[in-house]
Amino acid sequence: MADRDPLAKYNAKRDFSKTAEPKGERAADTGHRFMVQKHDATRLHWDLRLEVDGVMKSWAVTRGPSLNPDDKRLAVQTEDHPISYADFEGTIPEGEYGGGTVMLWDDGWWEPIPGKSAKDLKEGHLHFILHGERMKGEWLLIRLKPRGKERNTNWLLRKIDDDYAGGSDDLVENEVTSVKTGRSMAEIASAKKAKELASWKKLKSSPARGGAPTRSGGEGGPAKSGSSATGPLHHAATRRGPPPRAGKELPKFRDPQLCTLVDSVPTGTGWIHEVKYDGYRALIAIGGGKAKVYTRNGLDWTDKFHAIADAAAELPVGSALIDGEIVAFKDGKPDFSTLKDAISNDGEMTLFAFDLLELDGENLAKLPQVQRKERLRPLLEGADARLQYAEHIVGEGEKLFETMCREGYEGIVCKRADAPYAGRRTQAWLKVKCLQRQEFVIVGWTESDKSRGFRALLLGVNEDGKLRYAGKVGTGFSVETMNDLRGRLDRLARKTPTVEAPRAATRRVHWVTPKLVAEIAYTETTPDKVLRHPSFLGLRGDKEAEEVVEETAKPAPKPKTSSVNITHPDRLIFPDSTVTKGDLAAFYEAMAPVALQWIANRPISLVRCPQGRGKHCFFQKHDAGSFGEHVKHVKIKEKDGSVEPYLYVDDADGLLQCVQMGTIEFHGWGSSVADVEKPDRLVFDLDPDEGLGFDEVKKSAAEIKAHLAEIGLVSFAMVSGGKGVHVVVPLTPQAEWPAVKDFADRFVRAMAQAEPDRFTATMSKAKRKGKIFLDWLRNQRGATAVMPYTARARAKAPVAVPVTWAELGDLDTPAKWHVGDQDELLKRASSKGLAGWGVARQVLPNL
16 A cells, blocks of 8 residues: 555544644655755654655654764654645644644755666665755765664765865754744744734834845756745845846956965965966956956957856856866866866866956955955855855965875965955965976977877977977877877978977977967976976967966065064053963964954954053044054044044054054944945844843844844854854945944844843943843944954953854853964864855845
């Protein structure tokens, strides 16, 4: 019976006169929907369901899905469920099978990895990809071996290590509301209708201001009837940002920044380090829903890289100019020869984007390197797989270099974290190679004594206004490549040489006009500058022969020493600790690569304590002319019509100059100096009354996150280093200050009205007794908030630190990290968990 009717067991277990669950009927059409229901029955668990052959194959995951690839969560296979069950949310009566509350916790579509299918389930395993609102990327289901003859129902669910991997409890502890109705388990159990809390009704009935929230359909999956295409927590769509705006022109090509070859990895925390990709350098211009791909010389190669251009044209921008490298993979690594084949045969290629020069008409070239990369990251969230963000690490470049060489990569690229973009070769971008390689001009070829096209190619390089002989290369050619090259060489034949070469090297040589440029790998050069053990990698169509010069590795630059002189470095700044002015300067110098992402290029107010925290401290926001050249100022119009010079910094020297002037804390506006009238973030500061524990603050922060998610806004947590937590909401600079202030005011007052015993939106001490003040006042023109990685003028010199939502739940204090913890903080900043912290393209919801 069960074989003929896969839902017979499901129907037999339920009395449909008592439960609201749908009756089991097999669907006629099959699709690839998946969903997860959080089920508070005898034991809380999560039910994973995959649509296969007209039913939902089901597993009860006892501890919930984990994003940690090291976790193997027990998944007990249960009876098949009908497709209609995928939309069920409510309460199963007590005493009935599965009695308890059911929440639609995730929804989307699934697919097996290429070469696999749902039939693998019969063999006891399934490797698949999920496109959900919460569960994404690759997953694995494996059935455990049975102890006896009975077929085992116990499986293991595991996350594959990919871009969507994370912490063990990132999902189950932080995603606590329904993707269908936005309700919590308690609200579903109490039969409360979706999103009808009185406070939120008031918030949503207020006059609409700001831009529209970003919503979209699925992540590229097939559209299905009965499938929920959107949801209140569709974070991937929110992070993608506004849809492209019509009428934007393609940015013009500009000369790319080039790397200087050095012989070792630069040391110090002032550098970020990336993988050196083995491919073609490319600038991608996007505008008006179109895209062009330019080579490093400005050649339009859109036709050769049309798939990359098509994917870039779909990015959610009006216009942009992106810098990156196009590669093709062989055995899991970028390979130049494979890329040449892919170009010729329209094969698979990937762009690794590592810089953003223009965005929606704004020139970003003057921003620090780390700020440009963080502006780039959200553009690629959820983008076509052919467009990838080039990750980096701060410091520890030597370890990355050793790893890349061991794994067979070309090397690494090292970039000054605070440097602007320069369209030329500079020492702000360096390259360190595992194996030496560069371009050479083909000047001739020698005959083969076999049937193949030639024996070797003669190579040259430009030096002192003419070509110099650099040796011969006779390996690295496939038959196809050799035949193609021979045809090209015959068309360039000439009778006279263009280089002076040893007589022994020119026997049976055929000279050619020096037009073709080849990429060559080699071990070293002899004293007379001839290559040792060269190998042909491919032709370079993006470089002219006249450009090819020998690259000589220069010594790596010594760690940059600041030009700022820190006087009285031994002065104790914090009387209740041993932290000195010199320690504080060292902290900010080390943290500059990550701190500048948030502090640089926005008006700042400084907490200055020239004689230390135990003496007089004061705020300063205007430039009195005493800070020197490293601290900049921007003129801003005041309410009374006057214009005042506000302080800002754009590099590490600026931070240190402020420290030299007695600064401990950096507080920033919610907007940048590029457009001070349009905020790029919201900050809600949770300030607890005396006596309230940190657990209550953490719980409240999570609730704010959930309520923001309900209205389509992604938020991030930061422990302030003081008493509370900041909930940070990034914004695309679109709405102006009045709209942002109004939204923050209404949002906080709605929370306070919903739970008046816990929250207050009023600063008054008298009204704060036993409550948390939800400080929204930082979201108005001229107001500031403490910036990430800023030291605090408090006992033991704590630091304001970004954290993941999962981490926040485990902390017992908002002042865990202190000045002196920079090594740990830098390592955390480069971790997968904090990748993309504080960055999202989203606008104010239209409430």
